[in-house]
Amino acid sequence: MHEGPWLDDDEQRAWRRTAAVMTLLPAALDAQLQRDAGLTQFSYLTLAMLSETPDRTLPMSALAATVNSSLSRLSHVVARLEQQGWVTREPSPESGRVTVARLTDAGLEKVRETAPGHAAEVRRLIFDALDDDGVSSLACVTAAILGRLDPAGGMRANPLSREAPPEPDARPATG
């Protein structure tokens, strides 16, 4: 086995399921967020990552890296979030070419009210289906694949502080 480009039967089976999950899971999560908060998974993640930063600001490119997106995509999305009043953009005092995005009070409020429902959906769709071994399998496998997708590790989930959950009331939102 493991010759040529083709997949053997086990691999084929694993791949088809993975592909199905990659289609259905984002759709399901987007549906919940859209229904309950009028947000995309991506725009929610953008707000959530800003909310975990000490001063609720990040340069656009740093934010892009934490949400695994291109700068272009982020720029469009932040423009929309800005129109909603959840984010503002200001030129950085430190360097003339960086713009920092800042989560407004309204934006923080939005994250706080959206987070529990989203986390519950993640739990329902993923973790309720897995026992402890399943969770660690998932962590393992995704870590291995991430290593392939992003060998440099520049974009990798969760660059921000992990050890200390901010306030008791504001647990890391992303789920």
Next chain:
Amino acid sequence: MHEGPWLDDDEQRAWRRTAAVMTLLPAALDAQLQRDAGLTQFSYLTLAMLSETPDRTLPMSALAATVNSSLSRLSHVVARLEQQGWVTREPSPESGRVTVARLTDAGLEKVRETAPGHAAEVRRLIFDALDDDGVSSLACVTAAILGRLDPAGGMRANPLSREAPPEPDARPATG
């Protein structure tokens, strides 16, 4: 553990990685297909599923189920594929309200020339990173999650073909 909507640390870690993979993996696969064949992952899958059918035809709704999509999405995509000459649509003789999509010879040729490069990319990004245990972990975990996403099992990867028996394989993933 496992109380309330919130995720514990292990779950949080697993989820963030999963989210990153869900973002980056489809993007990477789309990029390869777009570059080498001018196809989307979704349009490729559509052609591929048709190619696995004995007479290279399927009713639109059956096709939609096998590629995990809405009928609307499929309709738009098939319209484009039809314009490229890879698919045709004809009213079914059996029922006046079904349309069957048929893969043309050119379409079959397109699938055949596209498949190896795509399979190689899937191998490179996923299976080269996993040993045999990893592959079976992946199969297990995705099966468990699929069970949540689509309890009815109506849409499930791979209704056609391959491994025969209806698998009794939807227990909590262990592995």
Next chain:
DNA sequence: TGACATAAGTTGAAGCATCAAGTAATGTGG
């Protein structure tokens, strides 16, 4: 049979993502 519900598909508009191009600020080599 006739009335109504449901199923199968299509379509157009609106939103979001991607791509290519453009601007402006900042390093960097000669």
Next chain:
DNA sequence: CCACATTACTTGATGCTTCAACTTATGTCA
């Protein structure tokens, strides 16, 4: 210190996806 490359970001066009109608055909049941 001046050209040139690079970095950080924005913008507009294009294309794909979704959503809400809409059409047409088929079941259902009185």
